Amino acid sequence: MSASDYPPLWIRTFNKELLRTMSFSEHEAFDHPVACLLVVSSKDERPINKFVDLFNTDQLPSLLNEGAMDPKILKHYLLLHDAQDGALEKATNILADMRSTFGSNDCNLLCMNSSLDGLVEWQNNPWAPYANSPSDRDVGCFLNIDDLYEIKDFMQNLTSKLVIPQMEQKIRILNQQVSATRKGFRNQIKNLWWRKGKEDSPDISNGPMYTFSSIESQIRVLGDYAFMLRDYELALSNYRLLSTDYKLDKAWKRYAGVQEMMGLSYFMLDQSRKESEYCMESAFNTYLKLGSSGQRNATRCGLWWTEMLKARGQFKEAAGIYFRISSEEPSLHAAVMLEQASYCYLFSNPPMLRKYGFHLVLAGNRYYISDQRQHAIRTYKNAIFVYKGNGWNYISDHVHFNIGRWYAFLGVFDVAVKHMQGVLSCKHQSLITQDLFLNDFLHAAQNLGTTFEVNELQLPVIDMSSLRVIYEDHRTYASSADIRANESIWQSLEEDLVPSVSTFKSNWLESQPKFSLLNKYNNSSLCVVGEPIKISLEFKNPLQIPISLSGISLIFELSPRSEATEFEDAEVEGDAELAVPPISRDIDADSQCTLSEVGLVLGGAEIKRVQLDITPKIEGVLKIIGVQWRLSGSVTGYRYFGVDAKKKYKQGTRVSRQSPSNNLNFVVIKGLPKLEGCILGIPKKTFAGDLRLVKLELKKQTNSSVKNVKMKISHPRFLIPGNIEDLSADFPRSLEKQTTSEDKDAPDCIMEKSRSHIFSFPEAAALTEGGTSFTWPLWFHASLAGTISLYISIYYEMDNGCSELGYRTLRMHYDIEVLPSVDVSLLFSPCPSRLQEFLVRMDIVNRTISESFCLNQLSSIGSQWEISSLPGFISICPLEVLLAGQKISCFFKLKDCQKISGYENKHLVASNDVLLNSDGKAEMLIDISQSPVVDFHHFERLNQEAPQGSSTAVDFILFSKVQGSNLHEEPETTPKLLSNHVCNCSITTKSPIWWLMDGPRTIMHDFSTFCEVNLTMAIHNCSEAIVSVRIATFDFVSETKQSAETTQSSDSSGCQGGWSDISLVNDIKLSPDPLRNMLNIQSSGSTPPFVWCASSSTRIKLAKGSAMEVPLKICVFSPGTYNLSQYELHWNQESSEGSGAELSITSSGMQVMGMLHLCVYTFFWPIDTVSLLMNNELYIQVC
DSSP: OOGGGOSOHHHHHHHHHHHHTTOSOTTOOTTSOSEEEEEEETTOSOHHHHHHHHTOGGGSOHHHHTTSSOSOOEEEEEEEEEGGGSOSHHHHHHHHHHHHHHOSTTEEEEEEOOOSSOOOOOTTOTTGGGOOSGGGGGTTTTOOHHHHHHHHHHHHHHIIIIIHHHHHHHHHHHHHHHHHHTSSHHHHHHHHHHTTTGGGSOOOSSOOOOOTTSHHHHHHHHHHHHHHTTOHHHHHHHHHHHHHHHHHHTOHHHHHHHHHHHHHHHHHHTOOHHHHHHHHHHHHHHHHHTTHHHHHHHHHHHHHHHHHHHHTTOHHHHHHHHHHHHTTSOHHHHHHHHHHHHHHHHHSSSOOHHHHHHHHHHHHHHHHHTTOHHHHHHHHHHHHHHHTTSSOHHHHHHHHHHHHHHHHHTTOHHHHHHHHGGGSOOTTSOHHHHHHHHHHHHHHHHTTSSOEEEETOOSSEEEEEEEEEEOOSSEEESSHHHHTSOHHHHHHHTTTTSOOHHHHOSSTTTTSOOSOHHHHTTTSEEEETTSOEEEEEEEEOOSSSOEEEEEEEEEEEEEEGGGHHHHHHHGGGTTGGGGSOGGGSOOOHHHHEEEOOEEEEEOTTOEEEEEEEEEEOSSEEEEEEEEEEEETTTEEEEEEOOOOHHHHHHTTOOOOTTSSSOOOEEEEEOOOOOEEEEEETOOSEEETTBEEEEEEEEEESSSOOEEEEEEEESOTTTEEEOOGGGGGOOTTGGGBOOTTOOOOOOOHHHHHHHHOSEEEOOTTSGGGGTOSEEEEEEEEEOOSSEEEEEEEEEEEEESSOOSSOSEEEEEEEEEEEEEOOEEEEEEEEEOSSSTTEEEEEEEEEEOOSSOEEEEEEEEESSTTEEEEEOTTOSOSOSOSEEOTTOEEEEEEEEEEOSOBTTBOOOOOOOOSEEEOSSSSOSSOOBOTTSTTHHHHHHHHHHHSOOOTTOSOEEEEEEEEEEESOOOOSOGGGSOOOEEEEEEEEEOOOSOSEEEEEEOOSOOOOOOSSOEEEEEEEEEEEOSSSOEEEEEEEOSSOOHHHHHHTTTOOGGGTTOBTTBOOOOSSSOOOOOSSHHHHHHTTOBOOSSOSEEEOSOSEEEEEEOTTOEEEEEEEEEEOSOSOBOOOOEEEEEEEOOTTSOOOEEEEEEEOOOOTTOOOOOEEEEOOGGGHHHHHHHHHHHHHHO
16 A cells, blocks of 8 residues: 555444534534525425425524524525426416515526436446445436536536625625724724623633624634635634634633644645644643533544544554544544554654554454454454564463454354464463363364364474484384484494495396386485385474374375376375365275374473384385374364475485485385384393303394394494304303313404404394294303493395395394492512512402402413412402402412523423402303303404503403392393403503523532622613623722711611621611612622632623523632622613713612522612602512
């Protein structure tokens, strides 16, 4: 609508009729008669008497009789003759009598209906706007053109020759009278003096009475006549003169009328806008102060005022005046005023759309109160476009709901339901309002008598982004949870498992494309007859009240294979058919597909994911269109999926089948064999180190055979296939070491089987022979704490062959929560008295808060290492049961039993498995050289980080059992055996060489001659470089060393060089300084009891990994216990550049006369202080 079309025609008519009701007021002369036209028909028997009776004083209007109007007005007598009633002669005679009675100038004759046949049809019938009924359409059919011209001429003559001259003459007369009585200084003073004191008189409701002969009435007639003849200056001057008189007389209604006319005069003169609006404002407010007597006049004043503002383009101000009028009028009138105010806001610059819509809603509400529901619907529907999509939820709900409610009252229930569904998703409303909206909507739907179908029904809310399509082509899944795994994980797992296309085809003829629906619909997904396609969606109840949904199912189209071509041609028009309700579609659903129907109750603000299944029964092309449901059994809602996948394909972009915007077009092929599988006995929650036997069970619904069954596991560190014999094994007793068996390494065949990525099931398996079930053992090991995700893919081929699919895969996924159990850490220190022996400290910590573990066995991998307890200890472990949160430390010896060049170990291998219980007989040993222990250990070595630069490492396995598990698992899934693998433990120290001084422990000599003792020092290079070693011996402590010991403790004051008495009863006290501990027992005497013989300095060079024995000799002069600490080892480790770092060490140890041989050594290398303290600690514990 444009401003030129405003207001609508019916509103203009309403305004005119409203103004017409206020005609003939006593306080103004606008409607006072100027002339009176008396009309009598020529058929009247006594026309002269009729004319006299028409102006009888008893029949005149009340204002004329009461003196408010001048009864002396111009009279004109008209005789009306109908030509259809007879000849004109009678009318002529009557006219002569009239002129003789009333005067010749005031009488006239008018003839009409001169047409003889009455068949005159007027294109623009002048009486058509006044026809009130269909029968009135024939009015004027006897009028000819001459009659119309005669009527027109008569009215023009009456106006121009009688009425207007009469008004002009009266203006001249009244102007002279007013000038003589009111104008001039003298007359003004006289008037003010005469009216003095009237302002103090009380107000009268209607004010003083003024007759037509009073000067005030005469001035008002003068002003109104001048205004009607467009002499606005004269009219304005008289209105000003009269305004003061009425104000002093407190004639407020007349004062308001004069102010109203002054405002109109200012507007017509286009003078001061401020004065014009001031006069209209004063008139409007004065009318309102009068109450009900001035209310209608205030409405008229407001209408004139708004027209003035709109003519000046002030639509916003005009809207405000309309709103003020509406507050004083009854509901129906107020509704019209509010609607006009809304249009004013629309045409303002800039448009004020919010106020436009708000005033339309106010107008519609007033129409409803006035029982004008159609007008209320019209205004509310116009307001919909303002509030649509703007987020103003409350007023939008009000508009939609009331439109629907009013349509329901009018009996138009289908439109009512369509509007009411717009407020169903009103989550912002209160609970009572939501219940009202829903009940009225369902009531309107039930009144239709049939099931009403609504597209895009807003209850419930369907999250289309949550759409997930689950189907199986060559990829099948053991459970619905397996489908949620990332597709990229499955693809990487099956990369080597699934063969390429060229592998399937035996020759080039088979590789050529044949006629297939897959070739034709290459953008569609693939499914199999009899296998369901699952669509999952999230349904949300936005309300706070529960809603009931039933019959939730999918909408589909299925074209049989023979009609697939026609179906493709019809896809072009498929989008246009989406407007057709699903029930009206001609689909034989029962014979083509099996649909699942779901019913549920959604609580307040509840979200539920619903899975809908569709299972095709025939081959062809399947298209899933949408979803439908029934709300409270009354309304059927449906929603079509946005099938934009086809558009994406046309653009050349293929989306992933696992993406949310799934392709919903499927090619249905014939039924194929399908394996279903699960792993029996695999736990959901267990402890770290859990080792158990589980079973893979495969089932097949049909009797058709499959072949070439293979399996691949994502993490062989945790799960490996076993042997068929393991199915009947009694675990864990089957892992025990047989008493007759010898220690041996794991067979290569077993290791190769467990390390293989792809496991092929034997051809003699039951599935390949047409069987329906098959079981195979698997070994599970929970080596890490945390969550383990296992992915297993089983590949198999169709035995009968299939043109569309030659193979299928079964995917299984398991998430296992692994709780911490025991942590094992080891610390190695070289044995100070034996080469290739180590003192080991093993710390075991129970990381649980409620579980206890029985420690059973400790094993080292390979026959190279021997584990033995320390002297004086039966078992290496002080406890059998490790309680929750407890930590223990175990100490034992570890011996390298391999032969070293130049130094042959004389000890044989005893054992590399040690029981940790006290008696050693309660438990049988676990055979670590057999599967699955050796297989899992292989993967642990690969996954546990090896130390940098270490060439010597040892692996350990700690076996334990759970004592009374508190896991909420089934009894058969309780852990029976735990194996913790500690791999790549480095035993290499920072010292590049090892050495050992060896010789006789007891010497019997009579000392008749010198006693010579032959010693041997074995030196081994354990570094990766060439080492040059220098051995220096000396017979006494140098001065430098003596001065360094001036602050030694008092317990060394009595010592002599090379000689000391050692008491085995007293405790040995060690100083924090290791060097001081070695030298504090030396004597300060000058005569040594023994001396070094032969060379005092020997140099040797050792290649990497080599060993050498250096002979040494001493000469003893007297019996005693000697400290052979007077030698030093200096070595130089040569690098590629020829430079090295020189280091030195002193060692001692000899026993004479049956006394205990003690050995302590000290590094002078400053970096190795930590290793030094550790060795001292171990040495003290051994001694």
